[in-house]
Amino acid sequence: MSIEQLHKMNPYCLAQQEKESILSEIVIEICKKHYHQCQDYKKIVDFYGVDLTDANSYYELPFLPVRIFKKYNLKSIPKDKIFKTMTSSGTTGQQVSRIYLDKENALLQQKVLLRILSDITGKQRLPMLIVDSPDVVSDRKLFSARGAALMSISMMGRNPVYVLNSDMSLNVEKLQEFLEKYGEQPNIMFGMTFMVWQHFYQELKKKNLCLDMKNTFLLQSGGWKKLQQESVSRERFKEEITKVSGISKFSDHYSMAEQNGSVYAECECGHYHASIYSDIIVRNFKDFSVCDIGEEGIIQVVSCLPNSYPGNSLLTEDIGVIEGIDDCPCGRKGKYIKVIGRLKNAELRGCSDTYAAKY
Amino acid sequence: MILMQQNIEYMIGSMEETVHAKPLPVFDRNVIELLDDVSKEILKIRNVREFEDLVSIAFWIRKASLIKMKQQYETKDRLGYGLMFHITPSNIPVQFLYSLVVSLLAGNANIIRMSQKEFEQGRIICEALRKSLEKYPSMLPYVCLLRYGHDKEITDELSLKCDGRIVWGGDATISKIRESPLSARAFELTFADRFSLCIINGQKYLEAPSDTKEKLAHGFYTDTFFSDQNACNSPRMVVWIGEKESCRNAAEIFWNLEKEVVEQKYALEQISGVNKLLQECTIAIEMDAKRDRKNSYGNYVNVVNVGEVSPNISDCKGNGGLFFQAFVENVRDIIKCVQKDWQTLSYYGVCTTEILCAIRETGVKGIDRIVPIGQSMPPSLQWEGIDFIYSLSRHIHVL
Numbered sequence: 001m002s003i004e005q006l007h008k009m010n011p012y013c014l015a016q017q018e019k020e021s022i023l024s025e026i027v028i029e030i031c032k033k034h035y036h037q038c039q040d041y042k043k044i045v046d047f048y049g050v051d052l053t054d055a056n057s058y059y060e061l062p063f064l065p066v067r068i069f070k071k072y073n074l075k076s077i078p079k080d081k082i083f084k085t086m087t088s089s090g091t092t093g094q095q096v097s098r099i100y101l102d103k104e105n106a107l108l109q110q111k112v113l114l115r116i117l118s119d120i121t122g123k124q125r126l127p128m129l130i131v132d133s134p135d136v137v138s139d140r141k142l143f144s145a146r147g148a149a150l151m152s153i154s155m156m157g158r159n160p161v162y163v164l165n166s167d168m169s170l171n172v173e174k175l176q177e178f179l180e181k182y183g184e185q186p187n188i189m190f191g192m193t194f195m196v197w198q199h200f201y202q203e204l205k206k207k208n209l210c211l212d213m214k215n216t217f218l219l220q221s222g223g224w225k226k227l228q229q230e231s232v233s234r235e236r237f238k239e240e241i242t243k244v245s246g247i248s249k250f251s252d253h254y255s256m257a258e259q260n261g262s263v264y265a266e267c268e269c270g271h272y273h274a275s276i277y278s279d280i281i282v283r284n285f286k287d288f289s290v291c292d293i294g295e296e297g298i299i300q301v302v303s304c305l306p307n308s309y310p311g312n313s314l315l316t317e318d319i320g321v322i323e324g325i326d327d328c329p330c331g332r333k334g335k336y337i338k339v340i341g342r343l344k345n346a347e348l349r350g351c352s353d354t355y356a357a358k359y
Numbered sequence: 360m361i362l363m364q365q366n367i368e369y370m371i372g373s374m375e376e377t378v379h380a381k382p383l384p385v386f387d388r389n390v391i392e393l394l395d396d397v398s399k400e401i402l403k404i405r406n407v408r409e410f411e412d413l414v415s416i417a418f419w420i421r422k423a424s425l426i427k428m429k430q431q432y433e434t435k436d437r438l439g440y441g442l443m444f445h446i447t448p449s450n451i452p453v454q455f456l457y458s459l460v461v462s463l464l465a466g467n468a469n470i471i472r473m474s475q476k477e478f479e480q481g482r483i484i485c486e487a488l489r490k491s492l493e494k495y496p497s498m499l500p501y502v503c504l505l506r507y508g509h510d511k512e513i514t515d516e517l518s519l520k521c522d523g524r525i526v527w528g529g530d531a532t533i534s535k536i537r538e539s540p541l542s543a544r545a546f547e548l549t550f551a552d553r554f555s556l557c558i559i560n561g562q563k564y565l566e567a568p569s570d571t572k573e574k575l576a577h578g579f580y581t582d583t584f585f586s587d588q589n590a591c592n593s594p595r596m597v598v599w600i601g602e603k604e605s606c607r608n609a610a611e612i613f614w615n616l617e618k619e620v621v622e623q624k625y626a627l628e629q630i631s632g633v634n635k636l637l638q639e640c641t642i643a644i645e646m647d648a649k650r651d652r653k654n655s656y657g658n659y660v661n662v663v664n665v666g667e668v669s670p671n672i673s674d675c676k677g678n679g680g681l682f683f684q685a686f687v688e689n690v691r692d693i694i695k696c697v698q699k700d701w702q703t704l705s706y707y708g709v710c711t712t713e714i715l716c717a718i719r720e721t722g723v724k725g726i727d728r729i730v731p732i733g734q735s736m737p738p739s740l741q742w743e744g745i746d747f748i749y750s751l752s753r754h755i756h757v758l
Contacts, residue, residue: 040644047643048650065637072644285629287657298633317633343630 001025003108003277003304011115011275012332016325019276019334024057026304027312031061034310037076041310058302059281059290061313066258069097069311077102077308086148088257099257105308109261112305113152116275119332120251120265121156121217127182128157129175129216131191131200133164146192148260149221153190163200170203179211186215192222193252197237204244217249221263225342234270254339258311262303264337271328271336278303280337282322283315293322296340317343366510370473370485371492372503378520380468380500382439385752386429390463393495395422400487411585412453413480419738420460428464428740432748436755439466440546443751444521446536448528449474450589456484457738458525459502464740465751468501470517475506514539521545523751528552528591548750550743553591553702554673554725557582557732558598558693561606563708564613575707576616578733582705584625588678592703592728592735596675596683598668598693600709606686610651610662618656621680625659632658635681639663646674651684670696691717694726701725702743705732 001022014022032052034041045052048062055061068074075082081102088097101109136147137154154160163175178187191200196218204211218241227237234252241247254272255263262278274280281290282297291297299320306312319340326333367374383390401407401417408414418424443462447455455473462469473481485504492499507513518524518539526536528551541547557579564572583593597613599606621627635658642648647666656662661681665672668685675683687693690709694717704714704726711729718726727744728735740747 044640044643047639047648049652063636064640065633067633067637068640071637071641285632285658286627288632298629315633315636317630319629343633344628 006276006304007111007115009276011112011119011277012273012334014276015333016335020057020279023276023279023302023304024055027058027302028052028055028061030304030307031055031310031312033307034076034312038074038310040072040074041076058279058313061302063300063313063315064310065315066097066256066317069099069258070095073098073100074311075100075309081308086257086260097257099260099311100309102308105306108305108307110152110155112261112275112277113263114156116263116265116277117153117156117219117251117253120267121188121219122186125156125158126217127178127185127187128154128160129178129187129189130154130160130162131164131189131196132162133166133168134162135166146222148257149192149255150190152260153219157188157190164195168195168199170199172203172207172209175211179213183212183215186217188217188219189213189247190219193220193224193237194222194226196220196241197227197232201241201244209244211245213245213247216245216247217251218247220250220252221255223342224339228341254337256301256316258314259301259303259306261305262301267328267330267332267336269328269330271323271330272338273328273332274335274337276334277305280320280322280335282320282337288315291322293324296321298343299337299339319343366507367513368506370504370506371488372499374470374503374505376500377468377470377503378442380442382441382468383466383501385432385434385437385439385466385748386425386464387466389495389498390466390501391422391425391429393491393498394420394425394460394463396491396494397484397487400490401483404483404487407483410452410480410483411581412451413483416453416456416460416738425464436757437466437748437752438755439468439752441467441522442520443467443469444517444524445469445471446524446526446532447471447473448532449476451586452478452480453484454527455481455504458527459504460738461740461747462525462751463501465748467523467751468503470503470505470521472517473504473506475508511539518545523547526550548745550591551700553700553743554596554676554698555592555594555701555703555705555735556596556598556693557594557705557707558600558690558709558714559609559613559706559732560708561599561601561609563601564609565605567708572612572616575732576613576620578731579617580620580624581733582735583682584621584680588680594682594703594705594735595677596665596672596685598685598687600687600690600693602688603686610684614651614656614660614662618660621659625680627659631679635661635677635679638677638681642675642677648675648683668693668696670698672696673698673700690714691721694718694723695721697721697723697725699724703728703730703735705730705735707732 035045035052045062050062082100083103083106084101086099132150137150161178163171165171238250251266253263253265264272264274266272279302281300283300284291284297296319299316299318302313321338323336323338325335328336398417398420445458447458455471459469459471518541522545524547526533526549530552533549533551586593599610642663648663651662651664659680662684665683665685668687690713714729
């Protein structure tokens with residue numbers, strides 16, 4: 001089985017057991033390539049005494065801590081093949097992760113992201129609003145995770161409209177203009193969770209504006225830490241947004257710069273699903289053993305996308321839990337998870353969270 | 360004084376009084392009375408037993424213990440130098456008290472810069488000192504505890520004023536502090552980054568009764584986990600001596616027992632495993648080392664085997680319970696690698712004479728302390744080959 005064959009399937013069609021065996025085959029094959037083409041990755045695999053030719057499942061692969069990408073430039077491609085370098089956005093003073101992509105890997109990420117999200121929002125390209133300033137994507141030399149997410153997701157829509165000005169204030173005229181034009185048909189709004197809250201919701205509330213966005217699907221991504229600090233739960237977020245805008249369809253997704261593309265999107269039941277391209281293993285704090293369903297631990301992410309850098313099996317600094325397998329009422333197969341928060345003392349990472357830290 | 364006083368936070372005392380304090384004789388009676396009272400105040404605290412380090416130093420400064428120390432010194436015609444300026448480290452909570460005690464006993468007045476990092480132990484000590492100084496007001500000028508940020512002007516001023524400066528490292532702190540010159544007559548003691556290790560005879564360990572093994576596990580815990588291996592005398596590496604097979608078996612028993620102790624006593628943070636995973640990956644990339652195959656000690660105890668024992672093994676600096684491990688045939692194999700920055704060698708089942716012989720014969724510059732496992736922490740008037748009483752006081756030579 002190859003990734004090309006996965007592209008022909010619905011991204012949630014495989015039951016866990018079958019998915020594990022297919023995904024294992026693909027991921028281990030890619031890891032073998034990294035082993036031969038990335039000296040540092042080889043050293044790590046050898047350090048843990050893992051023999052990749054013996055491995056049967058991605059559960060057996062060594063997992064790299066995501067912070068390793070801040071310390072080392074890990075890549076499996078020659079310099080002249082680097083198409084773009086993704087950086088995880090960091091506030092000043094924080095070290096930045098660097099993820100090296102060749103053209104093929106960049107396209108693959110984009111393709112998979114769109115396949116996953118369109119399974120949630122529907123296949124056709126819809127008019128799209130973006131809660132951000134167009135400046136974020138204009139500097140293409142250094143690709144921040146936020147910029148990359150915007151670039152990729154804006155491909156889902158037709159003529160995306162950026163509704164924030166350079167100073168992050170809400171451009172109400174632009175917003176209203178868009179709604180006059182497209183408000184009566186299905187449309188999409190995308191933004192980083194914190195930015196939607198701060199620059200869309202808070203602004204509307206302050207201005208005492210109530211919009212009619214009943215046909216809008218709100219897609220979000222980015223961390224929840226800042227909102228958790230303000231005691232805004234996912235439920236309250238939805239309620240409040242509905243109050244000011246009439247938006248009633250939501251989907252958030254869990255993602256990271258180190259494994260762009262294979263995101264964990266929220267379904268209509270509020271569950272975050274692993275697609276056939278990737279999986280989540282939750283590991284115990286005390287010994288990294290695999291947690292049972294319902295047991296909290298550290299999130300490990302496994303993805304078959306990273307091809308130009310050895311990022312297929314990573315240990316994040318997020319705490320989460322597997323909520324169920326193959327049995328979500330929405331019908332999507334595989335694991336569905338809940339992200340609970342960040343490990344304490346962990347460096348503040350991520351895109352919208354580091355943005356929030358400046359506030 | 361032209362200092363930017365508003366940038367200084369005083370915990371105890373004031374600089375004005377301290378700079379004018381007169382030197383005292385070594386082991387002055389008032390100093391002993393004061394320290395004995397501080398000891399009582401500390402030991403009175405209800406939850407003090409939670410802090411082994413604090414209890415240990417409090418017992419050490421009781422009157423009876425101090426008088427015993429005094430008897431080992433030639434105290435006649437010995438006086439303090441005057442004003443000592445101490446820079447104390449952020450990683451060991453009771454270090455500033457230790458630094459204060461040895462310098463007071465030597466007869467000096469003290470300005471101590473404490474770390475910005477807050478520890479419960481630090482709070483308890485300050486409270487005890489405050490209460491005791493109220494009872495012994497004549498001692499007030501001798502103790503000034505303060506805090507300030509990275510402010511070179513303040514360090515400049517204090518460095519020029521003092522008769523001696525004590526800098527508890529790391530290397531980076533020392534070179535930074537040295538940018539502030541001392542007056543011509545002043546001297547300096549510095550304690551730089553050090554590497555410490557533990558050596559165990561594998562066969563002897565296997566033969567040891569189980570309660571000895573248990574005791575060693577607790578002792579090793581005190582030496583290492585108590586300071587998260589961040590103290591200079593904490594072993595970063597365990598070297599097994601003897602026939603390989605028995606050493607390997609011994610190591611497995613040792614680490615499993617250690618893991619049990621750590622599980623009982625140590626509050627493992629959720630992030631700790633991830634931090635050590637990052638350390639391991641860094642080691643994998645930078646060094647010739649492998650994770651110990653038998654390592655099944657969870658995230659409490661991580662053991663990394665180094666391929667070869669060489670002089671640069673002192674680069675092996677793990678913390679939070681990450682240990683390097685090596686296997687050698689005899690004591691000389693390890694001693695010949697000793698570097699100048701090696702400090703404490705803790706041991707089990709190895710004859711100290713044999714170690715000393717090896718040090719003498721190989722002529723290495725490092726190793727200042729040789730102590731049984733579990734004894735790498737207790738306070739002493741000697742440190743790193745320096746005797747504080749003699750180093751911090753002057754002897755008036757009368758012909």
